[in-house]
Amino acid sequence: AQSVAQPEDQVNVAEGNPLTVKCTYSVSGNPYLFWYVQYPNRGLQFLLKYITGDNLVKGSYGFEAEFNKSQTSFHLKKPSALVSDSALYFCAVRANYGGATNKLIFGTGTLLAVQP
Amino acid sequence: SAVISQKPSRDICQRGTSLTIQCQVDSQVTMMFWYRQQPGQSLTLIATANQGSEATYESGFVIDKFPISRPNLTFSTLTVSNMSPEDSSIYLCSARGQGLEAFFGQGTRLTVV
Numbered sequence: 001a002q003s004v005a006q007p008e009d010q011v012n013v014a015e016g017n018p019l020t021v022k023c024t025y026s027v028s029g030n031p032y033l034f035w036y037v038q039y040p041n042r043g044l045q046f047l048l049k050y051i052t053g054d055n056l057v058k059g060s061y062g063f064e065a066e067f068n069k070s071q072t073s074f075h076l077k078k079p080s081a082l083v084s085d086s087a088l089y090f091c092a093v094r095a096n097y098g099g100a101t102n103k104l105i106f107g108t109g110t111l112l113a114v115q116p
Numbered sequence: 117s118a119v120i121s122q123k124p125s126r127d128i129c130q131r132g133t134s135l136t137i138q139c140q141v142d143s144q145v146t147m148m149f150w151y152r153q154q155p156g157q158s159l160t161l162i163a164t165a166n167q168g169s170e171a172t173y174e175s176g177f178v179i180d181k182f183p184i185s186r187p188n189l190t191f192s193t194l195t196v197s198n199m200s201p202e203d204s205s206i207y208l209c210s211a212r213g214q215g216l217e218a219f220f221g222q223g224t225r226l227t228v229v
Contacts, residue, residue: 032216034217034218036220041223041225042222042223043120043122043208043220043221043222043223044159044208044210044220045220046117046217046218046219049216049217051216088156090158090159094216103161103164104149104161104210104218106158106159107158108157108158109156109157109158111156
């Protein structure tokens with residue numbers, strides 16, 4: 001069965017410092033991995049994805065994520081945090097077999113708080 | 117990327133009534149989904165909306181309570197039937213096209229009183 005773990009309910013970081021939001025996954029076969037961000041009273045916005053190829057993927061708003069197959073991780077990173085990055089972040093996984101019907105499984109979410 | 121319009125954005129409903137949420141995508145998409153989310157929590161998949169056939173429901177969700185329509189490749193509706201306060205939640209429409217990522221509507225915040 002597919003699963004995603006986000007071990008931190010909340011991450012606090014000072015503006016200008018690097019940030020990391022952790023994600024580990026479990027899936028049979030090779031994964032498709034995604035990060036989404038949700039601002040208050042809004043829907044989810046797609047940030048980035050790993051499908052295949054380069055383990056370091058770059059996405060919107062300066063975010064990037066590194067796929068580590070041996071550790072089954074896909075941590076979200078940004079070199080310099082902004083106060084406007086404060087939001088709820090979700091990691092999601094989908095198996096890459098079984099056709100288009102495979103479901104997207106979400107983690108529990110990590111609240112990122114960036115202090116000025 | 118697909119742009120998803122969802123309405124209403126919020127509603128307050130009396131228990132025992134039904135609410136239909138509409139989801140319109142600006143391009144043809146392969147898959148459409150409906151999720152439920154408690155504020156600040158993760159997303160729970162309700163069902164996959166299949167074009168021209170009955171929706172595929174996840175465990176714990178049934179068609180009588182959450183009937184879904186998808187008459188074409190760009191539109192779907194979710195009805196929350198015979199509502200109770202426990203149905204108060206955020207309902208999100210999602211769509212996936214030829215790309216592998218899914219896109220989401222802004223959500224419908226439902227309060228049942």
